[in-house]
Amino acid sequence: MATIIKNEEYKYIFSPYLEPVARITPGNEVIVYTEDAFKSRIKTEADIPSKALATVRFLNPQTGPIYIEGAEPGDTLKVEIQDIELTRDYAVSCFLKHFGGLHLEERLEEKVWIWRLVENRQYLYNEEIRVKIPVRPFYGTFGVAPEIEAISTMSPGPFGGNMDVPDITAGNTVYLPVYNKGALFYMGDCHAAQGEGELCGVACEITAKATIKFDLIKGKKIAWPRIESKDKIMAVGSARPMEDAARIAYAELLAWLAEDYGFTKAEAYELLTQVGGLYVGNMVDTSYSLVASIHKRYLQRIDA
Amino acid sequence: MATIIKNEEYKYIFSPYLEPVARITPGNEVIVYTEDAFKSRIKTEADIPSKALATVRFLNPQTGPIYIEGAEPGDTLKVEIQDIELTRDYAVSCFLKHFGGLHLEERLEEKVWIWRLVENRQYLYNEEIRVKIPVRPFYGTFGVAPEIEAISTMSPGPFGGNMDVPDITAGNTVYLPVYNKGALFYMGDCHAAQGEGELCGVACEITAKATIKFDLIKGKKIAWPRIESKDKIMAVGSARPMEDAARIAYAELLAWLAEDYGFTKAEAYELLTQVGGLYVGNMVDTSYSLVASIHKRYLQRIDA
Amino acid sequence: MATIIKNEEYKYIFSPYLEPVARITPGNEVIVYTEDAFKSRIKTEADIPSKALATVRFLNPQTGPIYIEGAEPGDTLKVEIQDIELTRDYAVSCFLKHFGGLHLEERLEEKVWIWRLVENRQYLYNEEIRVKIPVRPFYGTFGVAPEIEAISTMSPGPFGGNMDVPDITAGNTVYLPVYNKGALFYMGDCHAAQGEGELCGVACEITAKATIKFDLIKGKKIAWPRIESKDKIMAVGSARPMEDAARIAYAELLAWLAEDYGFTKAEAYELLTQVGGLYVGNMVDTSYSLVASIHKRYLQRIDA
Amino acid sequence: MATIIKNEEYKYIFSPYLEPVARITPGNEVIVYTEDAFKSRIKTEADIPSKALATVRFLNPQTGPIYIEGAEPGDTLKVEIQDIELTRDYAVSCFLKHFGGLHLEERLEEKVWIWRLVENRQYLYNEEIRVKIPVRPFYGTFGVAPEIEAISTMSPGPFGGNMDVPDITAGNTVYLPVYNKGALFYMGDCHAAQGEGELCGVACEITAKATIKFDLIKGKKIAWPRIESKDKIMAVGSARPMEDAARIAYAELLAWLAEDYGFTKAEAYELLTQVGGLYVGNMVDTSYSLVASIHKRYLQRIDA
Known part of the structure; x- marks a missing residue:
């Protein structure tokens, strides 16, 4: 039977200094409830973000930390995302003052956009834009506590965190480095939809409930988060300027090819040059996050 | 009947000061032959790039400039790529000294990789890596002469140039700003395959022959290259650091949505936030090139 | 009589979660002993950094946190540096593997450089280079605890931290934002000398003893560290890419001119354009630190 | 007797394709007249930049190209600046739309600032700000034609160009790489004063007359501009992001120390770490320019 985890008090740092909210044995199913990035303080087009958030000290509340039994520094934490269920019938996006990926000539006013779940919750629809987009x-946000730092939940890093990359989704497995006993896992900030880059800085923010399963790869060290889908293996790099995030992501993926798939570093470098994928997860956070990927079909050696 | 264009002397700058090699009336089919980025000086694994290129002053030879009749500053040049035919049976990649997207701990030696066209020219195969990748x-490289500058063919910019973005392909239409009478179009540097980022800096370089058709949109000004495929509209931004390329690409795409698709800037900004695509074309050139995109299905207004 | 502060256990994070090592009433003199960045583990040219530091988990030990009585969030902490006394007769620099501001063609081997205090401790001299440089x-490193984050002592930020800017020196006053009750001040990482940029990443590292005096400006909020010398006022910005650090430093200095010197923002912007100073403190840390400055003589209005 | 050079037609590109306006034998004195960056189109506070410049296609007019007899690719051009005389009694700065080093919360309106030469032309005074600053x-802008590119006079690069670094001043000598027969030297854009960074993007722009002397160092190759003053040797790097300009500047200065002053690269790297200077020339141009320097007193070996 799945353990259900719901924070009473949400967390705003990825910290090794906080008391775990649950202790989980690897292999068991866990159901985690998460708040939206604004802790549901913005609900309608009539809300003015600067007012609704006026007394708010921090954004991006996380559920956690979750203590994984047996996890030790130097292991890799494997998190299978089995299912994501959205727990309300609308998502919220908005333009915030002094925030966002573009510096437009005319500064846009702050504004709330409500995206309603429609057509059996398969689509989102905004009544002003009148466009339908798939859920x-x-x-x-998905990560573990750093070794000794406590980092804002607005930030991504080697520990994961606020990466805003759409591949952290149901059906995929996320690998994270373990820095602390128990790993101390946090998650939150579900997006019902988001484009690459999260351009205005606010995706379709929503409350949700995830079914996940933890596992450990004992004694396996990775440097940055890795993701596996049915078809692809991926690595996430987060840094500024953006080219450094690109280099980190590809270097981590190259390491993966060399470690687990029998390629020399030279072969991996050449192969990624010809068939690698590289998209921008976010271009608005404190560091930018990019995802480098390779399709599994290219990981097979074939004799001529 | 198509005009055939083959340079006797290749060009190494996108320049408004060079004599056109051909004058083309919009609407006619044109066949353009192009050399590979090394002017075919590297042919086998036994070639050592630093020796093969020792006496070479410039790389990335271009065919052009092609004068488009009727083109004037302030117009947009439309280039339909109808077909790309590879004109030899192998492509060349290599590791060059002091070049490439990663700074690896062990510096890799210079090395040539030959990718042979196999299976009815549908795939490329390298005998050392033993992996098959699709052609x-x-x-x-695809662009026009800048207004008064003459820019190296190693560089991308608002005029197009060495963008290395895989969407400049058969079936797609590329839009370029016209700065000079006759537009003065150049193209070259065909890649039989390339991953996003062109990681080591050298894709599957090959000689080729393209069938293209020029058209003009009189009096239509665009700021950066745009691309249209069957499914998507896209814009290319080139700059350093990479986040500036991302901002340029999305700003140009936002402008396109506002100009031609009836969205307000605010609507376009919000829509691109939720469904925009953003991939890295190259992370090795003098400026980085990123492609922002939106699927055409999201350009339709739908009443609830 | 001055309070003497010496850590038993050095700190490797700027953290609001650590127990103060001392409580100081503003206005009193305090003497603070600090370790060098390597905790004195490198002492001679014969030490090999990667061996000497092999078992070391963290670098850059700090003395602190020091609790300043009466300090509250929203105040500014004023720290007068009255004197710096070097507490040994040599400073240590070294080349570390995979670190430093330049990517040289030939990678330099790791190597220790010992700089001896000579000529009545007024100069440093290295016997291999045979050049004499002034002490x-x-x-x-000089800063306070962030609001809720705990940040590595390798990093600079709005809270100060590992800025490596030579103007944090005797005779100058440093202003820091207060985020926590008691301010929670940390300092360390004395440099007997350092060029702008700290090019190889390791300055003339040395143990030291500082005489400082704390004061509070109640209810005064600043966004980034400010420095005042006899002749100049300065602001420090830390970020990546480096241009963002430059913008932060100048924006903070502009704010200072507007707040305290009676200039409109437009006047301040224009004045800084014509007489501002802008140097690079470091180009090797996790974020780069730049210092914007203006000479006090330009803060006087003069009638024509 | 000095040759006097005054352009009839100013140039807006650093180009190898333009006819020289004069041919000069090295060693002779030359007097060069230069226009201001706006070609004197802005003269009073009543001028509105966007109107005064409405029909202007290009900014930053240059005098040149000047052909230096005997200069060949691979040489270094040495330019001694003996004197700079300002040729009018006021300098012009202004805020332009969509330009400048800061993104301020309230966008500043475009505005002209007139700085009058006062006190025997030793100072500049603005009547609104009421601050006196030294002339x-x-x-x-100071540079040669690139090898095959023609580059906008808004841009800096290895060829020099629009560097905006205050050390290109009377009493100093500037060294530039020669790419073309005759070197093809250009200069312009005199600033009566400018802070480091040229924050708002427009310094105290003024017309001027320089007395310079050319010399050649035959067969000496340098990669980026170098400057020598009475006290210091310096190198200028121009790039984006700014950290790349910093690396270029220091790498060129390190090369200089290794070539001409008998230091090993390791010694030079260490020495620059402890006593190098690094300031920002400009943070507003198409690439940023930084100046790395070392005082000549540190170039002397001294036995202990």
Whole structure:
């Protein structure tokens, strides 16, 4: 039977200094409830973000930390995302003051956009834009506590965190480095949909409930988060300027090819040059996150 | 009947000061032959790049400039790529000294990789890596002469140039700003395949022959290259650091949505936030090139 | 009589979660002993950094946190540096593997450089280079605990931290934002000398003893560290890419001119354009630190 | 007797394709007249930049190209600046739309600032700000034609160009790489004063007359501009992001120390770490320019 985890008090740092909210044995199913990035303080087009958030000290509340039994520094934490269920019937996006990926000539006013779940919750629809977009939920924030630092939940890093990459989604497995006993896992910030880059800085923010399963790869060290889908293996790099995030992501993926798939570094470098994928997860956070990927079909050696 | 254009002397700058090699009336089919980025000086694994290129002053030879009749500053040049035919049976990649997207701990030696066209020219195969990858040819370099500058063919910019974005491919239409009478179009640097980022800096370089058709949109000004495929509209931004390329690409795409698709800037900004695509074309050139995109299905207004 | 502060256990994070090592009433003199960045583990040219540091988990030990009585969030902490005394007769620099500001063609081997204090401790001399340079001691690391984050002592930020800017020196006053009750001040990483940029990543590292005096400006909020010398006022910005650090530093200095010197923002912007100073403190840390400055003589209005 | 050079038609590109306006034998004195960056189109506070410049296609007019007899690719051009005389009694700065180093919360309106030469032309005074600043004239733009590119006079690069670094001033010598027969030298954009960074993007722009002397170092190759003053040797790097400009500047200065001053690369790297200077020339141009320097006193070996 799945353990259900719901924070009473949400967390705003990825910290090794906080008391775990649950202790989980690897292999068991866990159901985690998460708040949206604004802790549901913005609900309608009539809400003015700067007012609704006026007394708010921090954004992006996380559920956790979750203690994984047996996890030790130097292991890799494997998190299978089995299912994401959205727990309300609308998502919220908005333009915030002094925030966002573009510096437009005319500064846009702050404004709330409500995207309603429609057509059996398969689509989102905004009544002003009048465009229908598919629901593709994923977790914007997903990570473990750093070794000794406590980092804002607005930030991504080697520990994961606020990466905002759409591949952290149901059906995929996320690998994270373990820095602390118990790993101390956090998640939150579900997006019902988000484009690459999360351009205005606010995706389709929504409350949600995830079914996940933890596992450990004992004694396996990775440097940055890795993701596996049915078809692809991927690595996430987060840094500024953006080219450094690109280099980190590809270097981590190259390491993966060399470690687990029998390629020399030279072969991996050449192969990724010809068939690698590289998209921008976010271009608005404190560091930018990019995802490098390779399709599994290219990981097979074939004799001529 | 198509005009055939083959340079006797290749060009190494996108320049408004060079004599056109051909004058083309919009609407006619044109066949353009292009050399590979090394002017075919590297042919086998036994070639050592630093020796093969020792006496070479410039790389990335271009065919052009092609004068388009009727083109004037302030117009947009439309280039339909109808077909790309590879004109030899292998492509060349290599590791060059002091070049490439990663700074690896062990510096890799210079080395040539030959990718042979196999299986009815549908795939590329390298005998050392023993991996088969699909042939997906496109033009790495595609652009017009800048207004008064003459720019190296190693560089991308608002005029197009060495963008290395895989969407400049058969079936797609590329839009370029016209700065000079006759537009003065150049193309070259065909890649039989290339991953996003062109990681080591050298894709599957190959000689080719393209069938293209020029058209003009009189009096239509665009700021950066745009691309249209069957499914998507896209814009290319080139800059350093990479986040500036991302901002340029999305700003140009936002402008396109506002100009031609009836969205307000605010609507376009919000829509691109939720469904925009953003991939890295190259992370090795003098400026980085990113492609922002939106699927055409999201350009339709739908009443609830 | 001055309070003497010496850590038993050095700190490797700027953290609001650590127990103060001392409580100081503003206005009193305090003497703070600091370790060098390597905790004195490198002492001679014969030490090999990768061996000497092999079992070391963290670098850059700090003395603190020091609790300042009466400090509250929203105040500004004023720290007068009255004196810096070097507490040994040599400073240590070294080349570390995979670290430093330049990517040189030939990678330099790791290597220790010992700089001896000579000529009545006024100069440093290295026997291999045979060049004499003046002793100009300053604190590389100087800051307060962030609001809720705990940040590595390798990093600079709005809270100060590992800025490596030579103007944090005797005779100058440093202003820091207060985020926590008691401010929670940390310092360390004395440099007997350092060029702008700290090019190889390791300055003339040395143990030291500082005489400082704390004061509070109640209810005064600043966004980034400010420095005042006899002649100049300065602001420090830390970020990546480096241009963002430059913008932060100048924006903070502009704010200072507007708040305290009676200039409109437009006047301040224009004045800084014509007489502002802008140097690079470091180009090797996790974020780069730049210092914007203006000479006090330009803060006087003069009638024509 | 000095040759006097005054352009009839100013140039807006650093180009190898333009006819020289004069041919000069090295060693002779030359007097060069230069226009201001706006070609004197802005003269009073009543001028509105966007109107005054409405029909202007290009900014930053240059005098040149000047052909230096005997200069060949691979040489170094040495330019001694003997004197700079300002040729009018006021300098012009302004805020332009969509330009400048800061993104301020309230966008500043476009506005002209007139700085009058006062006190025997030793100072500049603005009547609105009522601050007096010293006249410290230098050339913002100073360079040679690139090898095959023609580059906008808004841009800096290895060829020099629009560097905006205050050390290109009377009493100093500037060294530039020669790419073309005759070197093809250009100069312009005199600033009566400018702070480091040229924050708002427009310094104290003024017309001027320089007395310079050319010399050649035959067969000496340098990669980026170098400057020598009475006290210091310096190198200028121009790139984006700014950290790349910093690396270029220091790498060129390190090369200089290794070539001409008998230091090993390791010694030079260490020495620059402890005593190098690094300031920002400009943070507003198409690439940023930084100046790395070392005082000549540190170039002397001294036995203990």
